[in-house]
Amino acid sequence: MDIRGELRYRSLYWYNDGLRKAKIRDLTGAENSLKKSIQFDKYNKDARNLLGLVYYGRGDVTRALVVWTVSLKLVPADNIASDYIDEFKSSRGDLEAVDQTAKKYNQCLQYCRQGGEDLAVIQLKKIVTEHPDFLKAYQLLALLYLHTEQYAKARQVLRKAQKLDTTDPITLNYIYELNRMHRKRTSGQKDVKEQQTVSYKLGNETIIQPVETKEREKGMAFTIANIVIGLVVGAAVMWFLIMPAVNESQARQMNESIVEASDQIASQESEISALEKELESYRTQSDEAQTAKETAESTKSSYESLMDIQTKYRNGSESNENLADELLAINQDCLGDLGKEQFTELTESIYPSACRRQYNRGVANSDVENYEAAIENLSKVVRMDETYDDGNAMYLLAQAYEETGDTENAKNYYQKVTEQFSGTSLAEEAQSALESLNAAGSGNTGE
Numbered sequence: 001m002d003i004r005g006e007l008r009y010r011s012l013y014w015y016n017d018g019l020r021k022a023k024i025r026d027l028t029g030a031e032n033s034l035k036k037s038i039q040f041d042k043y044n045k046d047a048r049n050l051l052g053l054v055y056y057g058r059g060d061v062t063r064a065l066v067v068w069t070v071s072l073k074l075v076p077a078d079n080i081a082s083d084y085i086d087e088f089k090s091s092r093g094d095l096e097a098v099d100q101t102a103k104k105y106n107q108c109l110q111y112c113r114q115g116g117e118d119l120a121v122i123q124l125k126k127i128v129t130e131h132p133d134f135l136k137a138y139q140l141l142a143l144l145y146l147h148t149e150q151y152a153k154a155r156q157v158l159r160k161a162q163k164l165d166t167t168d169p170i171t172l173n174y175i176y177e178l179n180r181m182h183r184k185r186t187s188g189q190k191d192v193k194e195q196q197t198v199s200y201k202l203g204n205e206t207i208i209q210p211v212e213t214k215e216r217e218k219g220m221a222f223t224i225a226n227i228v229i230g231l232v233v234g235a236a237v238m239w240f241l242i243m244p245a246v247n248e249s250q251a252r253q254m255n256e257s258i259v260e261a262s263d264q265i266a267s268q269e270s271e272i273s274a275l276e277k278e279l280e281s282y283r284t285q286s287d288e289a290q291t292a293k294e295t296a297e298s299t300k301s302s303y304e305s306l307m308d309i310q311t312k313y314r315n316g317s318e319s320n321e322n323l324a325d326e327l328l329a330i331n332q333d334c335l336g337d338l339g340k341e342q343f344t345e346l347t348e349s350i351y352p353s354a355c356r357r358q359y360n361r362g363v364a365n366s367d368v369e370n371y372e373a374a375i376e377n378l379s380k381v382v383r384m385d386e387t388y389d390d391g392n393a394m395y396l397l398a399q400a401y402e403e404t405g406d407t408e409n410a411k412n413y414y415q416k417v418t419e420q421f422s423g424t425s426l427a428e429e430a431q432s433a434l435e436s437l438n439a440a441g442s443g444n445t446g447e
Contacts, residue, residue: 011041018050023369027054027165045075052084053368058165059134061088061098083360090319090357101131108140117144128160135164135171142174146181154178299334306330306339309346324354328383351384358384359393366396374400382413391421395430407437 018033031054037047048071055064065088068081076082104127111120124141127134138161145154155178161171309326312318327347335343362377378397381388388394398413414437417430 007040011037011044011047013037014040015044015047015050018047018054022050022054022057025163025165026167027058028167028169030054043074045071045079045081048074049079049081049084050368052081053364057133057368057370059131059136062102080360080364083357084364087321087357087361090321090353097130101127101134105134105137105140108137112140112144117148120144132160133164135161135168138164139168139170139174142171146174146178151178151181302330302332302334303339306335306342306346310342313346313350320350320353321357323350324358324380324384327351328380347384355381355384355388355393359388362393362396362400366400369403371400371403375404386416387420391417391424391426394420395426398430398433402433402437407441411437 014033014037018030018037021027021030021033031051034047034051034054037044038051041047048067052064052067052071055061055067065085068084071081072079072085104123108120108123108127111117111123121141121144124137124144127137128141131137138157142154142157142161145151145157154174158171158175158178161168162175165171305326309323313323323346327343327350330343332340332343358377358381362374362381365371365374365377375397378393378400381393382397386394394413395417398410398417401407401413402410411434414430414434418427418434421427421430
């Protein structure tokens with residue numbers, strides 16, 4: 001084998017190693033392996049693109065864009081990096097969100113330097129809520145919790161950070177420090193407990209008991225004696241003096257109440273029956289009015305959303321991907337004929353490019369086994385166009401549901417593929433997957 005072949009072989013070896021680690025969320029290990037792969041072959045576009053996805057999976061979008069840009073520059077032909085970059089360029093909202101997140105994170109660092117840990121914690125909570133893949137934000141939030149001795153919250157945040165990257169050294173260092181502090185606190189509590197006890201040996205056994213004094217024992221004895229005497233005296237007074245009078249008064253009042261209640265029951269029964277009929281009438285009218293009100297509000301909201309989307313599309317102020325999300329939220333049943341015609345025109349103009357971006361994103365997330373994100377992407381594609389990519393979108397969605405353990409949704413989409421694309425190889429694969437799930441379900445029921 002010549003030297004070029006040797007370098008290419010080593011590059012592929014480290015790429016496969018990086019891919020294997022990325023699939024188990026060992027993103028730090030994947031990053032190191034992919035960098036080695038690129039060192040042996042800088043034109044290995046697959047390694048560069050996967051490295052970009054690794055950075056993206058840790059919330060470092062800026063580095064991901066840089067890696068994809070370099071990959072496209074070195075290998076411009078047939079490179080999926082162009083799709084990744086086009087998605088960000090066409091979606092101003094994503095770019096602005098990344099920029100705002102970076103500014104917020106830098107502001108948190110400034111708060112920490114100025115002693116404003118509380119403000120930094122509040123800001124970081126918002127960041128991780130809006131961007132749950134931002135690893136550095138989790139790490140800084142955990143560090144602040146450690147600094148303020150909120151160890152339970154620090155442990156929760158570090159668990160989330162470790163799920164994003166199982167071998168990140170910063171996360172592991174913080175976990176080690178948290179465990180060290182826990183052991184130190186546990187040891188301190190044990191010392192205090194030992195100071196409150198006394199131990200001595202009896203034969204071959206060691207006896208441990210609390211430290212007690214004679215004064216404490218005497219005080220306890222007097223307290224118990226006083227309580228017992230008080231209970232006895234109180235019970236005697238209650239039994240001989242109070243209870244007879246109370247029983248006589250209660251009996252008299254009960255007889256009077258029974259007579260009065262008997263007189264009222266007859267008249268109240270007729271009044272209750274009339275009120276129930278009147279109340280039922282009011283409820284029926286109220287339900288009808290509420291239904292009409294909700295229908296009118298839904299129709300108004302749908303038309304307003306449709307007009308707003310049409311304006312944004314003409315002005316080019318929003319990306320097609322964002323407009324597609326807004327279109328999916330519209331209730332078409334509330335639109336009239338003209339509204340449905342406008343809705344169809346917009347979907348024909350907007351859905352194709354939105355489907356392509358969401359589909360590419362779903363495929364990429366499936367490749368790194370981020371199935372929850374893949375389901376989110378591919379579900380939108382299927383809602384826009386069930387037949388997209390000759391049924392492959394629906395088939396990949398079924399696979400993603402199967403990987404997350406949602407067998408009901410997986411079966412549903414496998415069944416749709418077999419019905420809508422019968423006679424194709426894709427339908428045969430879907431049928432095979434469906435039969436395997438049914439067989440597995442039958443086996444579990446038998447057990």
